Amino acid sequence: MYVHGRKCWFCGHYGLLKLSDKRVWCGSCRKKYSLQKLKRDLNALYYFYLEVSARKCAKELKIGYNAVSRRYKIFRKAIIEYSEQEFKKLHGKLEADEAYFGGKRKGSRGRGAFNKQPVFGILERNGKVYTAVVEDVSAKTLFEHIKKKTRKGSVFYTDDFRSYKDLKQYGKHNKVLHSKTFGKGHNHINGIEGFWSYAKERFHKYHGIGKKNYLPYIKEMEFRFNNREQDVYPLLIKIIRRFAPKMN
Numbered sequence: 001m002y003v004h005g006r007k008c009w010f011c012g013h014y015g016l017l018k019l020s021d022k023r024v025w026c027g028s029c030r031k032k033y034s035l036q037k038l039k040r041d042l043n044a045l046y047y048f049y050l051e052v053s054a055r056k057c058a059k060e061l062k063i064g065y066n067a068v069s070r071r072y073k074i075f076r077k078a079i080i081e082y083s084e085q086e087f088k089k090l091h092g093k094l095e096a097d098e099a100y101f102g103g104k105r106k107g108s109r110g111r112g113a114f115n116k117q118p119v120f121g122i123l124e125r126n127g128k129v130y131t132a133v134v135e136d137v138s139a140k141t142l143f144e145h146i147k148k149k150t151r152k153g154s155v156f157y158t159d160d161f162r163s164y165k166d167l168k169q170y171g172k173h174n175k176v177l178h179s180k181t182f183g184k185g186h187n188h189i190n191g192i193e194g195f196w197s198y199a200k201e202r203f204h205k206y207h208g209i210g211k212k213n214y215l216p217y218i219k220e221m222e223f224r225f226n227n228r229e230q231d232v233y234p235l236l237i238k239i240i241r242r243f244a245p246k247m248n
Helices: 035-049 054-061 065-086 139-149 190-206 211-226 232-243
Strands: 023-025 032-034 093-101 117-124 129-133 154-159 171-176
Touching (some): 032 035, 035 054, 054 065, 093 139, 117 211
Parallel strands (some): 154 171
Antiparallel strands (some): 023 032
């Protein structure tokens, strides 16, 4: 509908006027734009939706890699803006944990591993997940996110990492001792650990992500996970129209 010029990409108005330079003009919002470019943008968005890498997308669509990479960055930035605007504080039974991405040298359970990027996550059981790329995993850093993103009085499940020691001031705190209680009853963090596996599995296709780029990638995984029960392509179109209508 959009790429055939029947409906305006910017305002949704019907009845566009085709111009001599092959662009269209909307009498409602008075925008002029190229349908050919819009078609390329939406084709790239469809490949992004399918989780096809930018390099493979460029090859399939026969357009430059840099052009696709630039579009993918715009898509991820729009997802971040959408997620921040739509976010509601997590509550109820919450699992909190950190994960470490990247790097080649392994450390003890990941903490302190060489050249790793720490990421903090909170998962609401039977609900959504929130993630944040963090500089460190100190109590001060983690509690800043817990205070902002969760409702006080929730029930928290974590492992016995020292940074969670004072979590009881925000709600009930259950420590998961992996050697004794892991996976038994309700006292587990299987949900958030499942999300880390979900994200890392998808990261393999990118063959390495720079530390400064982890935020948009991890927030994309958060978005996909939180909307895993629906077809996200129509939602992506709405997000791009709302937060990146020009895509240039």
